[in-house]
Amino acid sequence: MKIKEFKLERLFARYSSKAKYRLSQSACEYCTMQEILDMADEECKKMWDGLVLGYTDQTGFAPLREAVAKRFTTIRPADILELAPEEGIFIFMNTLLDPGDEVIVMQPCLPSLYEIPRALGCKIIKWPLQETTWGWNLDFNFLAENISPNTKLLVLNIPNNPTGFIPVKTEMDRILNLADRMGTWVFCEETYRGMEHDPAAALPSLSDMYPRATTIGGLNKFGLPGTRIGWLVTKNKNILENCSAYKDYTTLCNNAPGEILATIAMRNATDLLQRNHTIVLYNLNLAEKFFKKHKKLLHWIQPNGGSTAFPQLMRPFDVTEMCEKAMNEKELLIIGERAFGLDTNNFRLGLGRRDFKEALEVFSEIIEEMEKSIS
Numbered sequence: 001m002k003i004k005e006f007k008l009e010r011l012f013a014r015y016s017s018k019a020k021y022r023l024s025q026s027a028c029e030y031c032t033m034q035e036i037l038d039m040a041d042e043e044c045k046k047m048w049d050g051l052v053l054g055y056t057d058q059t060g061f062a063p064l065r066e067a068v069a070k071r072f073t074t075i076r077p078a079d080i081l082e083l084a085p086e087e088g089i090f091i092f093m094n095t096l097l098d099p100g101d102e103v104i105v106m107q108p109c110l111p112s113l114y115e116i117p118r119a120l121g122c123k124i125i126k127w128p129l130q131e132t133t134w135g136w137n138l139d140f141n142f143l144a145e146n147i148s149p150n151t152k153l154l155v156l157n158i159p160n161n162p163t164g165f166i167p168v169k170t171e172m173d174r175i176l177n178l179a180d181r182m183g184t185w186v187f188c189e190e191t192y193r194g195m196e197h198d199p200a201a202a203l204p205s206l207s208d209m210y211p212r213a214t215t216i217g218g219l220n221k222f223g224l225p226g227t228r229i230g231w232l233v234t235k236n237k238n239i240l241e242n243c244s245a246y247k248d249y250t251t252l253c254n255n256a257p258g259e260i261l262a263t264i265a266m267r268n269a270t271d272l273l274q275r276n277h278t279i280v281l282y283n284l285n286l287a288e289k290f291f292k293k294h295k296k297l298l299h300w301i302q303p304n305g306g307s308t309a310f311p312q313l314m315r316p317f318d319v320t321e322m323c324e325k326a327m328n329e330k331e332l333l334i335i336g337e338r339a340f341g342l343d344t345n346n347f348r349l350g351l352g353r354r355d356f357k358e359a360l361e362v363f364s365e366i367i368e369e370m371e372k373s374i375s
Contacts, residue, residue: 001094003119008111008339019333021359023326026161026308028276028352031223036261039268047260058252059244060231061259067266068217068231071194074208075233081243082259085191085218085230087250088243090116092187092214092232095242097122101152104143108310108340109157110189117153125151129163135302136165136310140174149182156188158203159195162340162348163310164303166201176210186213191220191230192306194273195280201304207233214239221307221352222265222272227258276352280307283351290360294367297374307352310337312345317370319345325366332362 016022040048047063059065060082069077083091089112097103099121105114107126118124125146129136147154154175159166167175179186188206196202206213218230234240265272284303291300291311299312313319319336326332337346350356 001119004115006111011335011339015327015333020331021362022333023359023363024335024348025350027220027225028223028307029279029354036264040264044264053256056253056256064259064263067263072205072208079233079235081232081240082254084228085216088216088232091243091246093117095246102150103153104151105155106157108342113155129165131301136163147178147182151182151184153185154179158188158190159192159305162308164306164308166305172203186210188215190215191218195221195277196305211235224265227262229258229262280351283356286357297367297371309349310346319347330362
């Protein structure tokens with residue numbers, strides 16, 4: 001399978017080591033290993049002290065799957081396959097899809113969610129998020145008109161990265177009813193579920209809501225993305241078995257230290273999530289004030305979940321040129337819309353890190369220079 005380059009990750013690979021400041025990271029504030037070990041209960045301390053660096057269970061570490069299952073309402077540990085999140089997307093797409101299959105994909109989203117099906121020879125229908133007076137939203141008439149019995153898979157990313165969009169429960173019910181009527185499988189990358197800005201907006205996992213759903217999650221929102229530990233969740237035994245068998249050709253099993261660190265984190269998930277949720281809300285307030293101050297040049301579009309937003313640079317300025325200027329002159333890394341396959345002049349704002357204020361101050365210097373050029 002030949003696949004296009006992952007533009008988002010190639011940008012990080014090219015510029016991350018050169019950047020002094022980063023404005024577009026999606027992962028939340030990182031934890032140190034010592035912080036996680038300090039949270040360990042007695043059982044986890046014994047597991048860590050007695051850690052053997054051999055092969056691990058191919059399906060995943062039993063204590064970790066038990067801890068992850070508690071984040072759902074109807075999911076059992078046996079419904080969970082432990083893997084790296086991006087690996088889970090790759091494996092699922094390769095086991096479910098065949099050339100010629102029709103796939104509807106929410107846009108924008110993580111590029112692998114549409115580039116992998118495209119590389120597999122699928123017909124891709126993009127279901128675009130639209131800006132409304134109250135923020136981002138989906139055109140449900142578009143889905144109703146385009147989904148059909150020929151639609152093999154509907155791909156969602158909720159809470160959405162990069163926009164921060166979350167549908168309300170009635171909208172999600174409508175999506176799933178349409179999918180059910182057509183016999184369509186649903187795949188949702190829901191790494192940031194649980195980070196709704198308003199707790200009342202929280203949705204159940206699609207794995208709990210729909211029998212033909214498969215979801216992907218991981219440790220990004222808890223501050224441990226470097227463990228490369230995540231999970232694929234489905235109640236469908238065939239999908240789980242097929243994905244598990246395909247994993248023999250990728251990682252085979254997960255790293256032993258990461259599994260124990262992830263288990264400690266998931267046993268303390270509520271505290272870690274609250275820490276990072278507090279950081280996101282603090283930074284969201286800073287962002288709202290900043291964009292209000294610079295509203296002649298920047299257009300703020302309110303997110304309602306996750307750790308990212310997707311504001312817009314006003315024309316005639318070009319967001320790609322702005323990103324290059326920021327990197328070359330200020331060592332500030334900003335990810336523009338082309339990394340998501342768009343040409344809309346938007347850019348991603350990462351709200352989950354404690355150094356956001358510092359990066360925003362550097363960004364302010366760029367914007368003030370641009371404002372002077374048009375005054």
